[in-house]
Amino acid sequence: MTVMAADPILARRAEIQQIAQDTARRRQLFSRFGMLVCRACLVIALIPLVALLVYVVIRGASAWNWAFFSHLPTPAGIPGGGISNAIVGSVVIDVIAAAAAIPFGIGAGLFLSHSDGRIASVLRLSADVLSGVPSIVVAIFAYIVLVSRHPGSLGHFSGVAASFAIGIIMLPIIIRASETAIRGVPQVLSEAALALGARRATVARKVVLPTALPGLITAVLLAVARGAGETAPLLFTAIGSQFMAWSPLKPMNAIPLVIYQNGIQAYPDLVKIAWGSALFLVVAVLILSVGSRMVATRLRRVRRD
Amino acid sequence: MVLATTTSPRQGTSRGLRRLLEVPDGAYRGALGVLAALFALLLIAFVTSLVIQSRSAFAHFGLSFLTGTKWDAVHTHFGALTFIVGTLETTLIAMFIAIPIGLGCALALAFATPRRLRVPLGTAVELLAAVPSVVYGLWGLLVLAPWMRIYVEPGLAHITGGRFPFGGAQIGTGLLLAGVVLSIMVLPTLVAISRDVLMAVPGTEIEGAFALGATRWQVMRKVVVPSARTGVVGATTLATGRALGETIAVTMVIGNSPAFAHSLFSTSATMASVIANEFTEATEPYHLASLIAVGVLLLVVSVLVNLAARLAVRSVSRERAIGVGIL
Numbered sequence: 001m002t003v004m005a006a007d008p009i010l011a012r013r014a015e016i017q018q019i020a021q022d023t024a025r026r027r028q029l030f031s032r033f034g035m036l037v038c039r040a041c042l043v044i045a046l047i048p049l050v051a052l053l054v055y056v057v058i059r060g061a062s063a064w065n066w067a068f069f070s071h072l073p074t075p076a077g078i079p080g081g082g083i084s085n086a087i088v089g090s091v092v093i094d095v096i097a098a099a100a101a102i103p104f105g106i107g108a109g110l111f112l113s114h115s116d117g118r119i120a121s122v123l124r125l126s127a128d129v130l131s132g133v134p135s136i137v138v139a140i141f142a143y144i145v146l147v148s149r150h151p152g153s154l155g156h157f158s159g160v161a162a163s164f165a166i167g168i169i170m171l172p173i174i175i176r177a178s179e180t181a182i183r184g185v186p187q188v189l190s191e192a193a194l195a196l197g198a199r200r201a202t203v204a205r206k207v208v209l210p211t212a213l214p215g216l217i218t219a220v221l222l223a224v225a226r227g228a229g230e231t232a233p234l235l236f237t238a239i240g241s242q243f244m245a246w247s248p249l250k251p252m253n254a255i256p257l258v259i260y261q262n263g264i265q266a267y268p269d270l271v272k273i274a275w276g277s278a279l280f281l282v283v284a285v286l287i288l289s290v291g292s293r294m295v296a297t298r299l300r301r302v303r304r305d
Numbered sequence: 306m307v308l309a310t311t312t313s314p315r316q317g318t319s320r321g322l323r324r325l326l327e328v329p330d331g332a333y334r335g336a337l338g339v340l341a342a343l344f345a346l347l348l349i350a351f352v353t354s355l356v357i358q359s360r361s362a363f364a365h366f367g368l369s370f371l372t373g374t375k376w377d378a379v380h381t382h383f384g385a386l387t388f389i390v391g392t393l394e395t396t397l398i399a400m401f402i403a404i405p406i407g408l409g410c411a412l413a414l415a416f417a418t419p420r421r422l423r424v425p426l427g428t429a430v431e432l433l434a435a436v437p438s439v440v441y442g443l444w445g446l447l448v449l450a451p452w453m454r455i456y457v458e459p460g461l462a463h464i465t466g467g468r469f470p471f472g473g474a475q476i477g478t479g480l481l482l483a484g485v486v487l488s489i490m491v492l493p494t495l496v497a498i499s500r501d502v503l504m505a506v507p508g509t510e511i512e513g514a515f516a517l518g519a520t521r522w523q524v525m526r527k528v529v530v531p532s533a534r535t536g537v538v539g540a541t542t543l544a545t546g547r548a549l550g551e552t553i554a555v556t557m558v559i560g561n562s563p564a565f566a567h568s569l570f571s572t573s574a575t576m577a578s579v580i581a582n583e584f585t586e587a588t589e590p591y592h593l594a595s596l597i598a599v600g601v602l603l604l605v606v607s608v609l610v611n612l613a614a615r616l617a618v619r620s621v622s623r624e625r626a627i628g629v630g631i632l
Contacts, residue, residue, distance in 0.1 A: 020518050031522035035417045041409025042418075042426070045496070048489045049433050052444045108344050111337040123341055125615060126348055132543065132611035133604060134550025136577050137355070140600045143584070144354045168347070175344070201333040229437025232552040232577075236584045256439045260553055263443040271447065278440045289435045293428075 053282070060279025063272045073242050073253075076267045083277055085244045089159060089252035093238060094228050096163035096248055097170060101227075102220055105174025109219075110204060112175065113182040124176070131172035136232040139165050143236050157239040159248035165233035170223040177222065181215020182208060214299035221292030225285045231256035255281050352604070359598035362591060370598060376563040376579070378587070383595035385576070385602065387563050391480075392575040392603075394566060395555060396548045398484025399491060403548075404541055406488075407495035411537075412525055414496065415503040427500065434493035442554035445486035450477035450558060453485075458570055473568040476560075481569040483559040487551055491544040498543065498618070502536030503529055539617030546610040550603060552577040576603045 067082050074081030108127075112120050142165035149155045185208050193203040209216070234240075240257045241250070255277050262274035328336070363370060366383055373384015414427055454477035461471040506529050514524045530537070560572025561582050574582070576599050587593040 024518075027520045027523065031520035034522035034525070035413075038409045038413035038417050041406045042413040045406050045410050045492050046429075048449075049493075051448075052436070052441065052489075055444055055448050056440060104340060104343070107337055107340040111341040114334075114337070119341075123345065125612070126345075128615045129608055129611045130348065132546045132550075132614070133607050134552060134577055136550070136552040136580050137600045137604045137607070138351075140358075140580070140584075140597055141351050141354060144358050144597075145350075148358075168351075171344070199328070199333065200330045201328045204333070225435055229435070229439070231437070231439040232581060235553075235581055239585065256437060256553075259439045259443055260557065263439075263446060264557060274443055275447075278443050281437055282440055285435050285437060286432060289432055 056278050056282055059275035063276030068276050076270055079269045083258050086253040086255045086258045090254040092248050093159050093162045093254055097167040097227055098224050101167040101170040101174055105171050106178045108175045109178030109182055112179045127172040127175045135169055135230050138168050139233040139237060157251040159238050159252035161237035162234050165237055166227040166230060169230055170227045173223040173226060174219050177219030178216050181212040185211045214296040218292045218296045221288045225288035229285050231260050355597060355601050359594055359601045362594035362598040378592050381591050385599050387565055388574055388576045388579050391573040392549055394480055395483045395487055395575055396545060399487035399548045400545055402488035403491050403495055407492050410496045411499035411503055414500045430493050430496050438551060438554045441486055441490050442557035445558040450482055453477045453482050470569045473570045475570055478558050478560045479570050479572045480566045483555050486554055486558050487548045491548050494547060495540055495544040498540035499537045502533045506532045535617050539614045542610055542614035546607055546614060550577055550607050552581050556581045
């Protein structure tokens with residue numbers, strides 16, 4: 001006892017232990033309360049999100065029937081009508097956008113995965129920043145390039161202009177995600193191939209890209225899901241249409257446009273179509289997102305076996 | 306070449322294609338370099354085309370484009386201040402709601418959820434980030450707006466006796482609804498990134514604090530949050546950037562009136578919503594140039610915000626920053 005009293009450090013430690021013991025109950029209670037608040041936040045956050053999905057499913061499912069998928073839109077006030085032209089438009093626009101953005105993005109991702117210099121890091125940062133640029137601004141760029149009248153532009157609203165805008169939105173996602181996937185390929189694999197005398201292009205095509213395939217598929221599906229859900233880039237590019245258009249050089253309808261344009265109308269029939277389209281879009285986007293995860297895990301497992 | 310000649314015969318049909326892809330190393334690197342250069346060119350074209358097309362608005366209206374409050378297509382008088390303020394107001398309301406709830410969610414997901422629930426809840430949050438914004442807009446307009454009009458707005462007005470900031474007509478759509486919808490939209494992003502950042506805090510530090518007798522709350526408050534602060538700030542900034550530029554959902558619920566809001570219930574407009582709303586109707590050259598100029602302002606703001614956010618998140622961990630790029 002006398003020794004402890006003589007040592008100021010031990011005395012201080014005893015004092016701290018005493019305080020900790022005295023306050024343990026209070027601190028424990030406070031901690032419980034704090035954790036409760038955190039869990040409550042989780043519940044509060046989940047309520048609107050769950051409510052949103054429930055509403056979309058209930059209201060949307062009641063709008064679904066054969067005509068909804070196979071018919072053209074009807075004018076306001078006339079019941080019935082469908083979104084067949086919007087489905088075609090969305091598919092055409094997004095397929096063109098993806099067909100351009102995927103090879104471009106994976107190529108750029110390959111470039112970034114090989115390079116660590118200043119230029120590469122600037123490009124990396126610009127891709128990140130581009131993914132945060134509002135889609136409406138990207139839409140203005142597409143409008144200037146392909147819709148406004150000047151040589152080299154179509155000079156009118158069209159599906160391609162929408163593809164251009166959506167491709168730009170997909171691009172940074174594909175670039176960054178494919179770079180990550182490619183960097184995950186063990187260096188020894190490509191080194192072994194190089195040691196066998198393979199050229200770099202062959203190594204990329206036969207070793208690196210196939211090994212990185214799960215990651216690449218995830219990247220592509222995520223980018224397509226993101227692009228397919230965008231509305232703002234369609235507003236003044238594809239602009240919407242009441243007719244069936246197969247040619248991307250013409251104005252086209254698209255599912256997000258239907259939701260926006262019908263949703264803000266006062267006619268119950270049009271609003272119903274909007275809910276049905278919203279369910280369609282949510283299902284499509286969730287299938288792409290969930291699918292990307294499943295494909296990635298499945299392929300990884302197969303590879304390991 | 307060795308590999309090309311020893312591969313299985315079933316690929317023989319595409320020999321011509323393979324020959325074509327069998328390029329020398331220099332050409333391969335060159336091709337990738339060209340792709341990267343094209344990407345850089347695309348970005349440069351993006352910025353310059355917007356600047357060129359908006360120049361006439363900036364030249365004609367000068368500084369009054371930023372400080373003017375009149376947005377009048379008939380008399381060709383364009384000042385964007387009301388939209389700048391509208392954007393700031395909706396973003397502020399959204400972040401005021403989303404930051405505390407989002408941080409609570411992230412903490413709960415990282416440290417206060419049973420292991421069994423952690424993965425499904427985390428996946429659910431990430432999937433909700435994938436729901437398109439137009440769906441949030443539709444739900445906000447058709448479900449949330451009537452609900453706000455009938456229950457929330459009268460209640461809030463009762464608190465202040467119908468004075469600022471809860472005065473004026475209660476119509477559901479407007480500044481407050483736009484803020485609420487935005488907060489719901491940015492929550493998944495905010496939660497997913499800050500949860501990742503929080504979970505990246507080294508386990509030894511947390512265990513050390515527990516060993517000293519700290520309670521769970523004290524560990525979070527004194528160890529986890531301070532250590533993850535930069536990353537959480539980055540996640541918040543990223544979510545702010547998203548709220549600033551969100552277009553379609555806001556356009557659907559804000560009411561689209563180009564006037565200063567004098568109450569949280571007032572209809573208003575943001576930079577993004579005015580572009581979405583008026584772009585196709587802008588036949589007069591100055592009107593179009595002014596809308597593009599608003600786009601340039603939005604571009605500048607979003608680039609600055611995102612640069613700050615990326616640098617903050619990236620400083621936490623390189624690996625994480627790449628994951629953030631996907632979200």
